[in-house]
Amino acid sequence: MKFIGKSHSTTRTITGFRSLDLAFPMFSKTGEVKIGIPNNIPYYVYGAWGMGKSTLCNVMAGSIAGQQGKNIVLRSIEGFDEEWQDQQLSVVGFGDGKLILAEGMMDKKGDEKEEYNIDELIRQMRNEDVAVGILDSVAGLQPAMERDAGSIIENQMGRRAQLSAKAARHVANVNLWRKSPCAFFAITHEYKAYDQYSPSTKPGGDAIKYLTRCHISVGRIKWNSNDKNCRYILGDGSYIIKGVIDKFNYGIRGKEFYVFILSNYGAHLGMSAVFDAIQLGVAKRKAGYIVLGEWSSTLNEMLKQARAGNDDFFKPVVDALQDVYGTQPKKKDESEEE
Numbered sequence: 001m002k003f004i005g006k007s008h009s010t011t012r013t014i015t016g017f018r019s020l021d022l023a024f025p026m027f028s029k030t031g032e033v034k035i036g037i038p039n040n041i042p043y044y045v046y047g048a049w050g051m052g053k054s055t056l057c058n059v060m061a062g063s064i065a066g067q068q069g070k071n072i073v074l075r076s077i078e079g080f081d082e083e084w085q086d087q088q089l090s091v092v093g094f095g096d097g098k099l100i101l102a103e104g105m106m107d108k109k110g111d112e113k114e115e116y117n118i119d120e121l122i123r124q125m126r127n128e129d130v131a132v133g134i135l136d137s138v139a140g141l142q143p144a145m146e147r148d149a150g151s152i153i154e155n156q157m158g159r160r161a162q163l164s165a166k167a168a169r170h171v172a173n174v175n176l177w178r179k180s181p182c183a184f185f186a187i188t189h190e191y192k193a194y195d196q197y198s199p200s201t202k203p204g205g206d207a208i209k210y211l212t213r214c215h216i217s218v219g220r221i222k223w224n225s226n227d228k229n230c231r232y233i234l235g236d237g238s239y240i241i242k243g244v245i246d247k248f249n250y251g252i253r254g255k256e257f258y259v260f261i262l263s264n265y266g267a268h269l270g271m272s273a274v275f276d277a278i279q280l281g282v283a284k285r286k287a288g289y290i291v292l293g294e295w296s297s298t299l300n301e302m303l304k305q306a307r308a309g310n311d312d313f314f315k316p317v318v319d320a321l322q323d324v325y326g327t328q329p330k331k332k333d334e335s336e337e338e
Helices: 017-023 055-067 082-090 115-123 157-179 208-209 271-279 299-309 309-319 332-337
Strands: 044-049 071-076 100-103 130-136 183-189 214-221 239-248 254-263 284-286 289-292 295-297
Touching: 017 044, 017 254, 017 271, 044 208, 044 271, 055 071, 055 082, 055 183, 055 214, 055 254, 071 115, 071 214, 082 100, 082 208, 115 157, 130 157, 157 183, 157 208, 157 295, 208 289, 254 271, 254 299, 254 309, 271 289, 271 309, 295 299, 295 309
Parallel strands: 044 183, 044 214, 071 100, 071 130, 130 183
Antiparallel strands: 214 239, 239 254, 284 289, 289 295
16 A cells, blocks of 8 residues: 555654553554654643652653654743753753753733743744653643633633643644654643542543543552552652553553652663563562572662662663563453453
């Protein structure tokens, strides 16, 4: 079959974080499994407060833009720490890139308007030297009519949803005209349902949910779920992000992935590989040790080696994962359906 006209093949970035790369599988005509983060689709990323949504997007965005040698444009409504942002992006290979902030856009009166900042985000995404756009967050959008209202009694319901819907349509249009792909991450909060029968609430309206190609639910997972004393945050402040692909138009729903966030460092490839190896059945837990063939270590020793920058210590685990494809655990509801 031949395509007449401009086609939009899905290009991908291999991050090295194995379960993350395996979370977006597609099959080619040859039967070969395609893995890696798609570079040219809009993502909808949500989760409870403090789960690591922005951190995960930094991992993915920094990997995509870093490997392409291009830039990231960010509209950060909730704010961020410059040094920590720089550290998070640098450890995934974005050290030489530019982080362009879409902010400070004024109207004729000299007042900054969020609508104009979003316009600037989209305008920058049309530039070929930008590989990723990030909106952090949809829940934080404050329309000018809400900000300038004389009283909270005035009704502006639905305006934020209108803005997010328009932004999503513009973003969907960006890749139609670009020569190279551009990814987009829309981050929002997820609130618990009012009752057990209702779905969770994600601010920003429904249109942005329909127009984004991939939905990622972000939470955390314990280092050892079998240990009652194990917590979601380790003693040194490190934690593990758990992502679930709730929607993916070009692949399989329900895939899980894990990224180990080393405190005061960012996403750590070696520690992530160890946890992936455990989850994928490549490594085993034995009497306080993680064992893979002749390689073994305790958690404290691994953290020590990670902080010392000894990447070679984790190489046997990273190498052992390279031949693992598509064997991730399934959600309980999927297993029951089968």
